[in-house]
Structure formats: structure tokens, C-alpha cells
Amino acid sequence: MQTRIKLVAAFFLVIFIALIGRLFFWQVIRGKDLSAQARDQYQTGKNISAPRGNILANDSTWLAARGEAWLVYASLPDIKDDYRKIADKLAPFFVEEDTERADLLIEVERIFSLLSKEEVVWIPIKHKVSTEVKRNIEALGIEGIGFEKQETRMYPEASSAAHLLGFVGKDTHGEDIGYFGLEGYYNAPLSGKPGFLGRERDARGLPIGIGDTTEVTAISGVDLLTHIDKTVQLLLDEKLVEGIEKYGAVGGTAVVMNPKDGAILAMSAYPSYDPASYSEYGDIYFKNPIVSDSFEPGSIFKVLVMAAGLDSDAVGPDTKCEICDGPLKVDKYFIKTWNNEYNADATMLDVIVHSDNVGMSYVGQQVGADTLYDYLDAFGIGSATNIDLQGEIEPRLREKGTWNIVDLATTSFGQGVVTTPIQMIRAVSAIANDGVLVTPQIVDRIMGETWGEDIKPEIGNRVVSVKSANEVTAMMVEAAKNGESKWTHLRGFNVAGKTGTAQIPIAGHYDEERTIASFVGFAPADDPDFVMLITLREPSSSPWASETAAPLWYTIAKDLFIYFGIQPSR
């Protein structure tokens, strides 16, 4: 009897231990999985995407806008057709209309290999297809092929202002992120913050009204209202490309800015790319040369050095150059004029009008290296302009106190010193703006869903006096009328301008053939509406700016005069 009782007790003990063990397995080891499965049955959750903000022109029309696109995916368990047939049906929608047959077959193979993957049930086939393509695929009624909404970027003006806008690509996690230009600089505010909605659902999958709800509201990305004037921007794009083709240049840049408040009205660079299909272009196309490339400015730099000379009273407009009767020997080098012609009685006005390198060396000598450094530094040469674009570089000026006589002489006529086009146009804007420096700005206003914030113009320090600025302006007006580019000057218009032809430094010496031709100017000279800088890289029709960059500047200015309502003064 005792033995039987013990056996029964042992039996129950074993059963008890087995039950405890099983309970431990379900409750502890599989507990989390099972509760997750249970939760999935009565809870639903979805991420609420934050729409990316738009980038608007100054008339509130779109430069870059958020658009709707679709991810085409395959749910393998739901597919009934043969994979090959599905790939044949889908491939034509994912290639360009004029694609060759070989490329189409590559696309077919790509889709087929995706569908043939093992141990997966859900496969993304193509990202960011248009609504039209989605409708066409839906019409085919392929079972197991579905669509998921995505966001895309629309560019109503196509590749216009591509360098200024930047583009939206993917980060390492596959999330949208802005690169270059405004998209890169303002990525965080443009992106916004995604939200989440979690709540209980009933057996039919419908939300339970009185159930638990977890909601994190999505914050939309802000819209950026820029100073960009579409009319000026499109004009600049069109004329720059025409000019580059006409003068056989390998590239070029053009910027139009309001010198009074620093508003960038248009910015164009070529070669360019299409931000809607940025992946088809190489990295070299993405960099904005206006803010990211340095160049030796050449003679357009002379107006800054002359402003320093006039403001420091080292020279006056009528001061005669005492060393302009021939080439100037500096150390072991000879400094010559561009045409090897010399005017012994040249005044400072003549020096600017005829872009006299020897005369400018004289100005440099009169000003002195340290003072010249201080003025150039005040003009913003050697420091970032802090324009609201990603990728601005700040090529440094040679350190103060280390300039030798050759450095001083060459810097005086814009060689041996590097700057960026945006630094250069800002410095010249200071002359146009009565001697006061402004910060170039692209964005005028940031607009949220229920709020807006104006970006105020950043007016900087006075660099030179009003008198000095006016004297340099008068010299630039004479240079435009009677300088080397006088043949292209628009008669009657009060334009202040200066040409610049800089040789390109290569491996310790200057290339005789390859130049950067530039023209900077503003109009009307006495109360400017705009300042514009044009640079052409390695023009082949002529190396001289007076025969390339200057006529291009006037071609654009002619249309700008009409647009801004600028009339000839006589």
C-alpha cells in the first residue's frame, strides 16, 4: 500500500514538474514572442511620415516640391503567375521609353532574380515609380504585386538651379536625406519629424474607438521661401549655356545678387545635372563651383585693391603712377601689362580702365602688405561668406606678415591669391553698396504649418568709406565704357564693370593658353539693382575676358535691364 501511494505521489510529482517546465517554456522562454503575437492580433501601429518641405521661388512658385511616388513590391505567397512572365510584364514600365532591347532584358533579369529569391516573402522591386506607372501596372491585374506610397521630389523647372537646390538621396539606413545646396544645408528643418499611431483593433481589423491609442504627431518639414527670381534664374541658365557653347569654354558660373541686402536672385553653374535623376551623374557634377571651387580672380580683383588704396589715402584717383613706364622688376620676375604697352603718365583711373598690372603693383606698394591684407580680410576674402548653401569652402589668404614683395605685387593684380566666386561677388557688392559688406542669402523666409520666420538680411561692417566706394565705382564705370570691353558696352546704360583674365596655375607655373575669364559689374552704377559675376573656364574662342565673359555679361544684362526697368541714362 505504501509503495502504491509512493508511486502515485511520484507520478503526480513528475506530472507537476513537467507542467511547471512546460509553463516555464511558454511563459518565460516564449513569453515575449507569444505576447507580441497576441498584441499583433488586437493592436495596430503605423509610422506617420513627415512630408519634406518645399523650396519656393520668391513668387511662391515651386523650385523643388514634394511629390507622390510608389514602391512596387511583390508578396511572394500571393503570386500565382510564373515569375518570368511577371518580370516580362513589369520590366517595360521601369525603363526609359527609348531604352535598347539589351537594357530591357537586363531589367527583366533583375526582376526575375528578385522574385526567385528564397526564404523571403516580401520583396521591393522598384522604388519611386510615378502614379501613372502605378495605374498602368494595376491595370494588368498581376496578383501578388502591390504598391506602397513613397515621397519623391518634383522639379518643375527641371535642372534649373540644380547646384543651388542640391538633391534628395538616401542615407545608410535608406532614409531620405538632402545633399548639397539648400537640400543639404537645410536638411533637418526640411525633413521634419515622423510620427507614430498605435491603437487597438477588433477582429475585423477596424480600430476600437474606446481602445488604447498611442499617437506621436508627425511634424511636417518647413517650406523655404527663397530670394530666387525664376525669371532671372531661367535667363541665367539659358544664357550661360549659350555663352559656354559660343566661346568654347569647358564650364562657367553666373551669379546675380542684390548688393543692398545680399539676396541671391539667381545662381547658375555649368556643367550641371538633373536633380530628379542625380544617380545618373558622377560626383563631380554635384559640387557647386560658385561656393566650392577656388580660382585666381585676376583683374576683377583690382577694384578691391584700388578701393584699399583709395580708402587708406595711399593713392587718389588722379595720383600718377611713378613706375608705369615699363615692365616692373620684382625680385627675379618682371611684371608686364597684358598687352605689353606702357603709359608713363597713367593715373589710377587709367590703371583701372586699362587694367594695368604695373600700375596695380604700384598701388600695392603704396598701400603696403599688412594694410592690404587688412582690407582684403575686411572685404571677406579668405573667409567663408556664410551663405546658406552646403559645401562652402574658405580658401585662406596668405598669412599676414608673411607676404614678400612678389606676393604683394601679384596679389595687387589678382594673381597668387585665391577666392571663390561667391566671395568675389560679395566683395564687389560692398563697393556697390557704398562700402558696406552684406552676407549673401538664398532663403528669405522659413515657413512652418502654422508659423513663419523671416531671415533678416545680415548687414556687415563698413569696409571702405562712401567716398572711396564712389570713386572706385566711377573708375569701374569708365572701365566699362572705355576699357578693353568697351565694344560690348551698352550705350547709355550706367554700368560699373571690370574684366578679369586669370591664367590657370598648373604645377608651379601659369598655363599660357588656359584662362579663367570673368566680368563683374553692377547697374545702375549710382543705385544698383543688381550685381552680376560671370566666369568662363578655359574659353577657346579667345582667352580674354573682354571677348568672352564681358559680352556674355552684357547679353544677360540687356534682358535684366528690361526686367528690372532700368533705362538708359541718356
Add this chain to the structure above:
Amino acid sequence: MNKQNRKLQTNQKSTPFNVPVALISILSMFVVATVFFAIEASTLGAHLAKLENEEFLLAKEKQEYSNQLINSSSLSGMGEKAEELGFVKPSNVIYISEKEAFAKLP
């Protein structure tokens, strides 16, 4: 004894509270309330789902109109249309000073 029985019967007749009936009534009320609220919650859920669906469709429609608006606001597109319609940019602009007489009547 009869007197006492009569008194007890009188007392029993005057008691209006019937416990089982009351319990059943309360239970019934709870059942009805539960069913009612379940139906209400379900209806609310269905209504919410319907509103969300409508919101989705409206957002989709809005996006389509936005796309149309964005594309039609393209200045380069307008320029192309203007050219197709025969508009050309002025090739030679003549500025007339205020002092000069123009369109003078005979």
C-alpha cells in the same frame, strides 16, 4: 395562531422587493449596456476607419491637384507654350525719352 398567520401573510404581501427579479433585471441591464456599448464602439471604429479612408482619398486627390498645379506653374513650361503660340522675345528694345513726341496727332 390564526391571528399570527394572518399577520405574517399580510406582511409578506406588502413586501414589494423581489430579489431574483431584481438581480435578473440588473443583469439584463448590464447585458444590454454591454451589447449597446460594444455596438457603439464597433460603429465608432467603423466610422473612424471610414473617415480615415476618406482622408486618405482626399489626401490623394489633393496630391494630384498639387502635382498639376506645380507642373502648370513651371515658368519654363509656360515659355515653351508661349513660343508655340507664336510669342517671341523683343529683339530690339527702343527707349523713348519723355521729351520726345510720339504718336503725335496731326
